[in-house]
Amino acid sequence: MARMAAKDRREELIAAAFxxxxxxxxxxxxxxxxxxxxxxxxxxxxxxxxxREELLQEVLTRFTARSADAARNALQEGGDLxxxxxxxxxxxxxxxxxxxxxxxxxxxxxxxALRQAGFEELARRQYQSYLxxxxxxxxxxxxxxxxxWTVPVPVLARYLxxxxxxxxxxWLVDRNGEDSREVLRLTGEHLLTLAERKE
Amino acid sequence: MARMAAKDRREELIAAAFxxxxxxxxxxxxxxxxxxxxxxxxxxxxxxxxxREELLQEVLTRFTARSADAARNALQEGGDLxxxxxxxxxxxxxxxxxxxxxxxxxxxxxxxALRQAGFEELARRQYQSYLxxxxxxxxxxxxxxxxxWTVPVPVLARYLxxxxxxxxxxWLVDRNGEDSREVLRLTGEHLLTLAERKE
DNA sequence: CCGCATGTTGGTCGCTCGTCCAAGACGCTG
DNA sequence: CAGCGTCTTGGACGAGCGACCAACATGCGG
Numbered sequence: 001m002a003r004m005a006a007k008d009r010r011e012e013l014i015a016a017a018f019x020x021x022x023x024x025x026x027x028x029x030x031x032x033x034x035x036x037x038x039x040x041x042x043x044x045x046x047x048x049x050x051x052r053e054e055l056l057q058e059v060l061t062r063f064t065a066r067s068a069d070a071a072r073n074a075l076q077e078g079g080d081l082x083x084x085x086x087x088x089x090x091x092x093x094x095x096x097x098x099x100x101x102x103x104x105x106x107x108x109x110x111x112x113a114l115r116q117a118g119f120e121e122l123a124r125r126q127y128q129s130y131l132x133x134x135x136x137x138x139x140x141x142x143x144x145x146x147x148x149w150t151v152p153v154p155v156l157a158r159y160l161x162x163x164x165x166x167x168x169x170x171w172l173v174d175r176n177g178e179d180s181r182e183v184l185r186l187t188g189e190h191l192l193t194l195a196e197r198k199e
Numbered sequence: 200m201a202r203m204a205a206k207d208r209r210e211e212l213i214a215a216a217f218x219x220x221x222x223x224x225x226x227x228x229x230x231x232x233x234x235x236x237x238x239x240x241x242x243x244x245x246x247x248x249x250x251r252e253e254l255l256q257e258v259l260t261r262f263t264a265r266s267a268d269a270a271r272n273a274l275q276e277g278g279d280l281x282x283x284x285x286x287x288x289x290x291x292x293x294x295x296x297x298x299x300x301x302x303x304x305x306x307x308x309x310x311x312a313l314r315q316a317g318f319e320e321l322a323r324r325q326y327q328s329y330l331x332x333x334x335x336x337x338x339x340x341x342x343x344x345x346x347x348w349t350v351p352v353p354v355l356a357r358y359l360x361x362x363x364x365x366x367x368x369x370w371l372v373d374r375n376g377e378d379s380r381e382v383l384r385l386t387g388e389h390l391l392t393l394a395e396r397k398e
Numbered sequence: 399c400c401g402c403a404t405g406t407t408g409g410t411c412g413c414t415c416g417t418c419c420a421a422g423a424c425g426c427t428g
Numbered sequence: 429c430a431g432c433g434t435c436t437t438g439g440a441c442g443a444g445c446g447a448c449c450a451a452c453a454t455g456c457g458g
Binding site: 024025027028104107108110111114115123124126127128131151152154155156158159161162163164165166167169170172173174176179180182183186187190193 | 223224226227303306307309310313314322323325326327330350351353354355357358360361362363364365366368369371372373375378379381382385386389392
């Protein structure tokens with residue numbers, strides 16, 4: 001095998017773990033499956049990571065950041081608030097339908113973390129991050145449109161996060177994209193009724 | 200060990216698996232952990248079940264039925280539609296906070312089923328069941344109150360299911376019951392705006 | 399009372415897993 | 429060129445897993 005800095009190998013292993021998890025699920029992402037995906041001998045693993053858990057921690061934080069980015073990037077500009085909201089939700093949903101595995105893994109990791117001693121904090125940070133992103137987007141939109149929300153932003157962020165999370169989960173199971181988009185539309189309309197012009 | 204019909208032993212093993220899963224998670228519910236919980240020798244397991252998967256199927260369908268019952272039982276009667284909705288959502292949430300582990304296992308089982316070849320159908324039935332329960336409750340409420348929903352009931356059911364599912368998931372992680380109940384209140388109010396008096 | 403279906407038991411097989419290690423190869427620095 | 433830190437590799441380990449089985453116990457129907 002070509003000589004490579006341990007740091008670089010770590011990155012490749014994380015990327016490989018990423019692919020294995022999306023393809024086969026978190027539980028199937030064994031040390032052997034990961035090094036196999038990365039085309040490396042098994043011994044490499046514990047030269048780069050002190051344990052499998054260490055890699056999982058790394059992967060979890062990166063998935064969290066990725067999801068947050070995905071939500072942020074879905075934000076669409078231009079038009080009035082209504083158009084803006086519906087376009088943003090639509091863009092977010094396009095991302096979901098384009099790469100469902102990624103979201104699926106995110107949930108799997110959350111549940112894994114909730115059960116693993118010492119990982120609870122990571123799960124908490126994960127959802128803390130989601131809520132913060134939603135709060136940020138809501139406040140941004142409010143500022144840009146000159147409105148304010150008639151409901152506390154943290155509550156609104158939790159509501160938005162819940163709808164999206166629950167909707168994705170349901171869609172992962174039954175793949176009913178039509179009704180899912182209808183729910184999204186409904187939620188968007190609801191959001192509009194919670195905005196009032198700033199005097 | 201006292202002599203017992205295989206049928207009865209199956210039930211006890213299922214109950215034991217139930218307890219192990221709620222306490223330690225689905226992945227920890229090994230054949231050994233389950234027979235240990237049931238205080239039976241290991242050999243019993245494959246005398247009562249042809250495989251661990253067979254037991255998991257059984258457990259999954261029972262969890263599904265249990266969740267559906269929990270939702271149905273949360274339905275509160277009396278008062279106008281507004282009171283009815285908010286009391287029902289509140290009762291449902293009380294159940295969640297009283298026994299979080301049960302819901303947690305439900306999610307774990309869903310994700311397990313989504314990854315396990317031949318189990319996808321069970322996950323689909325699980326969410327099909329949830330959606331049907333919500334549809335039923337919505338139609339029941341509409342009939343009793345003499346209103347009709349301005350949004351197709353399947354969409355509304357999916358919306359309700361998504362909010363509850365997503366909210367529970369978020370709460371399982373950060374245990375913020377206060378904001379969660381606020382979201383519930385918000386959702387209840389939203390529901391009311393989607394009902395119109397039947398002419 | 400015998401025979402047979404049914405239930406019980408402890409041990410064992412083969413496999414996969416995370417982890418560890420010894421021995422060697424590489425390549426920079428002095 | 430010698431020395432040394434860094435990296436590479438294949439194999440081995442002990443533990444835990446699902447599954448299986450042979451031998452034995454029980455109790456009911458004839």
